[in-house]
Amino acid sequence: MFARLTTTAAVLALSAGAAFAQQTDITIGMQLEPPNLDPTGGAAAAIDEVVYANVFEGLTRYNADGSISPALAETWDVSEDGLTYTFHLRDGVTFHDGTTMDAEDVKFSLDRARAEDSTNAQKALFAGIDTVEVVDPLTVEVTLSAPNSAFPTNMAWGDAVIVAPETAADAATNPVGTGPFMFDEWVKGDRVELVAYSDYWGEAPALDSATFKFISDPTAAFAAMMAGDIDAFPVYPAPETLAQFEADPRFEVIVGSTEGETILAMNNADEVLSDVRVREAIAHAIDRQEIIDGAMFGYGTPIGTHFAPHYPFYVDLTDQSDHDPEEARALLDEAGHGDGLTLSLKLPPPTYARRGGEIIAAQLREVGIDTEIENLEWAQWLEQVFRGKDFDLTIVSHTEPMDINIYARPDYYFQYDNPEFQALMDEIALATDEEERAALFEQAQRMIADDYVNGFLFQLARTGVANANIEGLWENAPTQANDLTGVRWTQ
Structure with missing residues (x-):
C-alpha cells in the first residue's frame, strides 16, 4: 500500500513539474514567405524578418529602440579625418558550422557586397568603401572614399551581415551565420525552423527553437491565433480583428511604429x-x-x-x-x-x-x-x-x-x-x-x-498579436526583424 502511494505521489509530482515547466519553443506567424534566406542577396523584408539577429549578425546591430550597438565588432575607432574605421572584433565567435569568424570573413563579406557583380539589394550602402584591410585576425580597417557619419548604422542593416566564403554561395537555402539560432529546416510554402546554437558567443537565448509559419490569408491568420497554433504574429495582417484579441485575456495586442x-x-x-x-x-x-x-x-x-x-x-x-x-x-x-x-x-x-x-x-x-x-x-x-x-x-x-x-x-x-x-x-x-x-x-x-x-x-503601423505569456517581442520596428534574442515565456 505504501509503495503504491509513493509511486502515485511521484507521478503527480512529475506531472505538476511538467505543467509548470518553462516553455522554450515558439511559433511566429508571418504573412509573407521569404523568397530566399540570404539577406545579402535579396530585397524582400521577409528575409530579414526570419534571419536578422537570429541567424546572421553584422559588425553592428539595431536595438529595439532604434539605437545602434556593437555586434560582431566589440568596438571601433574613427580616424580624425573620418575616413578610416578600425573595427575590433569579438574573440571566440564561430559560425554555425563550427569554423572561426575572423577579420578575413569581414573583408570577404564587405568586398563581396560592393563587388561589381554583387547582387546585394542595398549595394549603395557599400559604395563609399575604398579599401578593406585585415590588420590581424581580430582587427579590420575600412577606409572610405569620403567621410560618412552614418557608416556604423549602414553596417547594422541586414544587407551587411557577415558571411563566410565557404558557405555564402548556399546562404539562400542553407544559411550559416554567427547568431544565437541556427537554420534547421525550410518546408517551402509552410515554415522555416531554427534551433538554438549551443556555441553562441553571447548570452544564450531563452528559447531552444523557433518556427516561422507562413500564413498569407488574414482569415486563416486569425483562426491560427485563436486556436493557439501561432504564439505570436508580430505583423498581424487582419487589423479589423484586433478588438477581439484586446478583449481576450489570453492575448496581448502590440501596437507600435515601423520604418x-x-x-x-x-x-x-x-x-x-x-x-x-x-x-x-x-x-x-x-x-x-x-x-x-x-x-x-x-x-x-x-x-x-x-x-x-x-x-x-x-x-x-x-x-x-x-x-x-x-x-x-x-x-x-x-x-x-x-x-x-x-x-x-x-x-x-x-x-x-x-x-x-x-x-x-x-x-x-x-x-x-x-x-x-x-x-x-x-x-x-x-x-x-x-x-x-x-x-x-x-x-x-x-x-x-x-x-x-x-x-x-x-x-x-x-x-x-x-x-x-x-x-x-x-x-x-x-x-x-x-x-x-x-x-x-x-x-x-x-x-x-x-x-x-x-x-x-x-x-x-506595426500591429501585432501575441500570447500574453510572451515577453521581449519588439513593439516598434526600427528595422525589418523578428529579433528573438530577448524573447521568453513568463510561465
Whole structure:
C-alpha cells in the first residue's frame, strides 16, 4: 500500500513539474514567405524578418529602440579625418558550422557586397568603401572614399551581415551565420525552423527553437491565433480583428511604429508619368485617410514625403498633396489627358497593398484615371516591378530605416533621376553638425514632395498579436526583424 502511494505521489509530482515547466519553443506567424534566406542577396523584408539577429549578425546591430550597438565588432575607432574605421572584433565567435569568424570573413563579406557583380539589394550602402584591410585576425580597417557619419548604422542593416566564403554561395537555402539560432529546416510554402546554437558567443537565448509559419490569408491568420497554433504574429495582417484579441485575456495586442513608408510608387521613366503634372494629379486624387481607414482600419500615420514621422527631422508636408479631385482633373487636362488615361497597378500580396489598391483605384477613377489591377505574388513583384521596372503604379511599404537616399539612385525601380537631389544626399553623408543635417534633410523631403515622385500615403503601423505569456517581442520596428534574442515565456 505504501509503495503504491509513493509511486502515485511521484507521478503527480512529475506531472505538476511538467505543467509548470518553462516553455522554450515558439511559433511566429508571418504573412509573407521569404523568397530566399540570404539577406545579402535579396530585397524582400521577409528575409530579414526570419534571419536578422537570429541567424546572421553584422559588425553592428539595431536595438529595439532604434539605437545602434556593437555586434560582431566589440568596438571601433574613427580616424580624425573620418575616413578610416578600425573595427575590433569579438574573440571566440564561430559560425554555425563550427569554423572561426575572423577579420578575413569581414573583408570577404564587405568586398563581396560592393563587388561589381554583387547582387546585394542595398549595394549603395557599400559604395563609399575604398579599401578593406585585415590588420590581424581580430582587427579590420575600412577606409572610405569620403567621410560618412552614418557608416556604423549602414553596417547594422541586414544587407551587411557577415558571411563566410565557404558557405555564402548556399546562404539562400542553407544559411550559416554567427547568431544565437541556427537554420534547421525550410518546408517551402509552410515554415522555416531554427534551433538554438549551443556555441553562441553571447548570452544564450531563452528559447531552444523557433518556427516561422507562413500564413498569407488574414482569415486563416486569425483562426491560427485563436486556436493557439501561432504564439505570436508580430505583423498581424487582419487589423479589423484586433478588438477581439484586446478583449481576450489570453492575448496581448502590440501596437507600435515601423520604418515603413507606404507609397503609391510611380514609374518616373514612363512616358506618361515622366510629366510632373500627371504625378501631382495622382497625388491630389488620393485621400490618405480613406485608405488608412479602409485598408488599415485606422492604423497608420499620413505622410507627405518619404520620411518617418517619429524622426526629429521629419517635416509634415501632407497639405502639399492634399485630397483635391478638382485640382487633379485640372492638372490632367493641362497635361493633355482631359479625356482620361489608363495605367497599370501591380500589387504585391500584403494586406495594405491589396486592400489599399482597390481604394486607390476607385479614387483615381473619380478624376479620370482608370487602372488595370494585377495582383502579383511576392516573387513576381520582385521580378517584374522591382527588378524589371515593368509597371506604371504599385503600392509597397519601404521598411528600411532612414531610406530617403533611395531617391538618389536613378536605377532604382521608380527611376527618379535628379542630380540636385543626388548632390544633396552627398552633402548629408558628409555633415556631422545636427542643425546642418536637419536643414539638409528638410530640403531633401521638400524636394521629392515638390517633384511628386511618388504618392506618399502613410507610415505603416506595426500591429501585432501575441500570447500574453510572451515577453521581449519588439513593439516598434526600427528595422525589418523578428529579433528573438530577448524573447521568453513568463510561465
